[in-house]
Amino acid sequence: MKRFIFIFFIFSITASVLGQNEKPKLVVGIVVDQMRYDYLTRFNNKFCENGFKRMMREGFNCKNNHFNYVPTYTGPGHTSIYTGTTPKYHGVISNNWYDKEKKKMVYCAGDDSVTSVGTNASAGQMSPHRMLTTTFSDENRLFTQMRGKTIGISIKDRGAILPAGHTANAAYWFHGEDEGVWISSTFYMNTLPKWVNNFNDSKTAESYLKDWNTLYDIETYTESGTDLNNFEGGFKGKETATFPYELAKLKTKNGGFSILKVTPYGNSLIADFALAAIDGEALGQDDITDVLTVSFSCTDYVGHNFGVNSKEIEDTYIRLDKDLERFFNALDKKVGKGEYVAFLTADHGAIDVPAYLQSVRINSGYVDNDARKKVFQKFLMETFGTNDIVENISNNQIFLNKEKIKELDLDLDDVQEAIVNEQMTYKHISKAYTATAMGSVDFIEGIEALLQKGYNQKRSGDVILVDDPAYINYGKTGSTHGSGLNYDTHVPLLIFGKGIKHGHTFKKTEITDIAPTISALLGISFPNFAIGQPLDFVLE
Template sequence: MNKNSLTLLLVFLLSLTSKAQISHTNNSTESLERPKLVVGIVIDQMRYDYLTRFYNKFGEDGFKRLMKEGFNCKNNHFNYVPTYTGPGHASIFTGTSPKYHGIISNNWYDKELKKNVYCVEDDSEQSVGTSNNSGQMSPRKMVSTTFADENRLFTQMRGKTIGVSIKDRASILPAGHTANAAYWFQGEDEGHWISSTYYMDSLPKWVIEFNKEHHVDSYLKEWNTLYPIETYTESGDDLNDFEGGFEGKETATFPYDLVILKRQNKGYDILKTTPYGNSLTTDFAIEAVKGEQLGKDNETDVLTVSYSCTDYVGHNFGVNSKEIEDTYLRLDIDLGRFLKALDDAVGKNNYTVFLTADHAAVDVPEYLKSVNIPAGYFDSKAFRNSVNEFITNTYGNNNLIESISNNQIFLNKEKLKELNLDLDDVQEDLVNEIISYNYIEKAYTGTAMSSTSFIDGIERLIQNGFNQKRSGDVIFAFAPAVINYGKTGSTHGSAYEYDTHVPLLFFGKGIKHGATFQRTEITDIAPTISALLGISYPNANMGNPLDFVFK
């Protein structure tokens, strides 16, 4: 090979190398292109089977659009108990369970303060937008970060985070510690969206204007079924013995005149137990996208939206009610207009959405018993009396128990020490006693939860919900379809499928169309979004990114 040929070969090889480097650079840039906005939607108390049960009555723009264009994880579960609103929202956005993020319930007994505390209460903050103390809230009791926090850190605080929900805890916990704002609804005689000094000193102009326009009044009207009630064949009879209803109305049957009923049902709070509260939430969330200019620059923003009214309706009327069916058919319409608003404001291929629930719910046990399915109601007062009697008879002292709450018994450590009693022995004695009680299916000591590793079953879920600093000394679980609740309406909180199996839909930029029956867990959501954004996982994350949902 002569000198000229060698030179030409060298130039050719250098050209190939340069092209490969350029191609690699372009591919890397494309793979790191992030959505301008991530929207996390949580539907309070949504069972997975609502997607399939009401599917044929949904329109094309809401749930069906998410399923037909996005990815449906059909076997998605919570991996801890208790399955309540506070822990649910915290777990979804932190990628971990109460064991690590610390939100062990909505309310719990504080062993240091010796009193019950609320998961987002914070007396060091003041209300913004109301003179009521309902704004004295913050996320400080949650000890880990959310993916929204990690996005704020990654973008040097340039990416915004806004939380929206009727419920304070459902707005505050998802948005995390570094949020620009979290907003929730103050009902009663106000009907306004409010916040806390944790985020701001005064409401921004767009929120003030929204409150002044008093959209809330447009929803004080008759609540009747969206479609003829006889077509609601996916739910039970409208008149039955399993529903609560409203004060001032003799039966829990359609229609409901909200203007009249408002007076006896805490004013504007009545909207929480109707689908119109979800419509109001949608109105406010759309205004938040505009008012905060979300998705308008090159830094990813995060909007968390939790629909709370599905939970209030479920608690009042039950999962098999005409009211719950109508609520989901109307929510489907609200989701459709929310997605359309995101299309218009951010652009169809510029945002990513996930939709899930903070827990599901059980059928009303009285209804289950009427169709010969085992179910029951736990008598907490009788349980407390029996446990206290056992303690007194066994140890000659009735001051050894400080609290019984959230299916946990908290012992008085000072009194145990004073009586020279061994903590482990007393825990074991209590477990051996209560496991024989009616409707109690499982019981464990706090020591066992701290020292033994459970890899499956209800035991694993109990352990994932057990926080060594905050949880009790004895933990117990009910038998299936047994609840500590009234005899009308549905509730939740257990480790059983009816409470743990919830939807998980991904949609939008970076998400492919598809579905899977592979088991996924609620703690997988945060690392999946973190992976999509190329940011750090939340600092106490225990989940795994679901790579099969990505394009």
């Protein structure tokens, strides 16, 4: 009997240990800011074998992965990836939005109740307090009784803070200008850890203030347009947006260390810091799963400046691929090959520069919001006798002054409908919807369904506007994003590592499926308002 009890005890311990070891020691979430899906295929011949290609070769490639809401911006994108839900529920409806209670614009990560750590500038006054739901990183912290660590890293504050969630041990972002340091806020800590101070003192950021030329012969960059064209922004102090760029000379007129954000070297700096964090925080060094969120933001800055068809964007992705290779190689050594899982996706895509599309006779162009506003104000005066019934117009939404409407004894629904009918007469307005429609009609497909999933009743406006396809309110150079069209919604989803199958699918997957999939892999609770489904076909 004693022998049976002893054997049963050993079996139970062994089973328990096996159960723990089935989980990855580290989950690495990688978001490549503004990465269209077709960058994977367009630049494929230029990629090395162990960056993007390794993820596709060893892991699972969801080739038809889309955002399932509008607007497709950085703040909502990062939040949706990690919460498994959309702005309708998590509340991050844009990067900046009009706060109907405070009667002013607010920033998705801004928080005046905290102070900067690592700088005297206000750049550290940030936290996730405006995000209403949990992330899978939060749920992992809760599941492990706060023993599993979470660290968030990005050049952008919102790219570090929102993925890491409310319970993160730390989030770090880069403060450029005349400092060039990684910082945080008192939401997480009162002083920077020693390893962060050591990294800042190492002058790594300064080492990247060097010439930016193409990694390979520019003549081989046949996957992008000509280097000299009319569709790119460039840097102050340089007449043309053409290689090479002498960053040390250009930095003075381009934000000091902040110029690194608009180069591939900023992504290299992110990779450097992420590897330092793995060592400094001992991530993935035991059987309790840790989470590291890394957002490569510089792809977005380069895209905004130079456009999606530029030599600069091609070189940026070629160099990012190299950074991914060394990052994965380091993870193999530091955590153990086959002991971690990593996924890679994007927070949104981007449109080809409309001026370029026009040059090849594709219907596209620019909207003049100032001209629209003048016509709209005239309509308001003629119809209601005042402009005061509109408080704010931003993010393609119109916010009404409810008190003024009540004072004028107007019906809110009637005012909304009148504005919709007026807006639909304007050039390059494709669709317009009222808040009443968003809250009362169950849209199941098309742009209407995307708008509805992005509509938060307490935070969004009274009228929602949609521009014509490929028409944007932006400068004539560089790319932007925000729509529900495929160029903005179709983004990569690559997953590889422990517990992940090899393969690919053209089945449509949605960005909100990522968090439930990682949660299922870890055996933890789904984020508290997740609407996505686990992608069981990627799990072993």
